[in-house]
Amino acid sequence: MWRIFSFALSQIQPYVMALQLHIPNKQMVRFRYDDIMTDIVARESGKRTMLTAFFDRNKEEESARQYLNKDFPKHYTWNAIARRWNPRKQGSMIGRLVYANLAEEERYYLRLLLSHISGPTSFKDLFTVNSIVYPTFRKAALERGLIETDDNLSQCLVKASLFQFPKALRRLFATILIYCEPGDIRKLWDQHYDSLSEDYRRQCESVNRVRNMVLTDITSFLQSMGETLDDFDLPKINVDTTYNLEVFVRYKRNTP
Incomplete structure (x- = not known):
């Protein structure tokens, strides 16, 4: 009877959004097979990702800096066309950073930093600890005490x-x-x-x-x-x- 009346067989409540994760200038870019390479590189929309838009929102709005990256979907909605985070007016959603294996090194440590630091406005913010800019995410995570010492x-x-x-x-x-x-x-x-x-x-x-x-x-x-x-x-x-x-x-x- 449940199937005859087309009732939902399963549902997710609240919805879960997978949050993109990439190191600087290593994001995935979509393009057609007949696109010109120079146009792909120059295309502004390809440079703006969920993560960089998260940084931009923190720059524009001070109140957004209180949230971790994974908590952003609770308070903001992702506009895939404009590639912007907009204030949420209704509904609820949970964010989850995509998985990163330790073997991926810098991507793994970037995920670790994003899981503990709220309000970064750029990748440089994540590299910086006590006004010192470190060369890698691993060094920054180590200085923040997020990695056990050796x-x-x-x-x-x-x-x-x-x-x-x-x-x-x-x-x-x-x-x-x-x-x-x-x-x-x-x-x-x-x-x-x-x-x-x-x-x-x-x-x-x-x-x-x-x-x-x-x-x-x-x-x-x-x-x-x-x-x-x-x-x-x-x-x-x-x-x-x-x-x-x-x-x-x-x-x-x-x-x-």
């Missing part, structure tokens, strides 16, 4: 350095990068570089060569686990030095 990981490396050889430490360091997701990888590198490079510093006086050898070892361990050095905030291997990587590889094979 003290426990640092202590793990300190304890391991007391009884492990440097090669084992380099393997442990690579394992931490992949499975423990440290918040500040470069700081962890700087803090433990002496322990990671102890054996090579005894064999070689060149600072660049020692760093290259350590990074090459870590690269090898990362590749065995399906990652590369470029996936992490670490120094790059300096190919412009006189150090020959092939000679180093042959040396490693002949060294017990």
Whole structure:
């Protein structure tokens, strides 16, 4: 009888709106197959998204700054044609930021910041903590205390350095990068570089060569686990030095 009278079989109340999430200048753009590329790039409507319109609304209206991004649909409606947020006059809606995996790095940390900071007027606001503009969303989230510090990981490396050889430490360091997701990888590198490079510093006086050898070892361990050095905030291997990587590889094979 329910089906005969065409009663609704299910409903969502209140409605849920998926909120777009993108890092600066990386938003999705819709276009026809016959559109001219220059026109697509220049098209103003393609540059204005739910997120950038959220920033614009916060610039224009001070009262809007009290809301988090996910709470915006409760108080504003999205006009897809004008690409603007307008004050809500009736009804109710819940906003949900689309999912971002930790492996997406900056997009994940952008989502984290938007979930905790109300009233940003630009991406720069999200990068800024205590009047300091940080280069990445991860750094900004770390400074805001939204990410756990890496003290426990640092202590793990300190304890391991007391009884492990440097090669084992380099393997442990690579394992931490992949499975423990440290918040500040470069700081962890700087803090433990002496322990990671102890054996090579005894064999070689060149600072660049020692760093290259350590990074090459870590690269090898990362590749065995399906990652590369470029996936992490670490120094790059300096190919412009006189150090020959092939000679180093042959040396490693002949060294017990």
